[in-house]
Amino acid sequence: MAKLTTDMKDLIDQAFAFIATVDENGNPQVGPKGTMRVLDDTHLIYNEETGRQAWHNLNDNHKIAVAFHPFPGLKGIRVEGKATIYKDGKIFDDSAAYAADKQLPAPLAAVVITVDRIVRLDAGPHAGEEIENSPIVE
Structure with a gap:
């Protein structure tokens, strides 16, 4: 697994996913996820x-990419990995509590993404550079 740094975590907290x-x-699909954390x-x-x-797509194919780019800003990251779906248990219960605390709709599921690869989404000459690539081999 690739590891998120403190700076990356701060960027994720400030960006929309x-x-x-x-x-x-x-067929590709892109959409916002306001509860990404x-x-x-x-x-x-x-x-x-x-x-x-x-x-629908994640139930068929667990591969996922997440783009984080705060606005305004010239730095961002893309995280790629595998999604695991939780419909019950502690992870799901914690997500339901998160939703209740934020006054959001109750979740259908909690989706956990294993970070396999991290890529720069910076503007300029470093755009697209791979930061880390450490997938789990199954």
């Missing part, structure tokens, strides 16, 4: 609230 998934026909040094988490296209 967009996830990218792909359907069974290879850091779970720990090697995982992100968000509450799945709508159960629509990204949800």
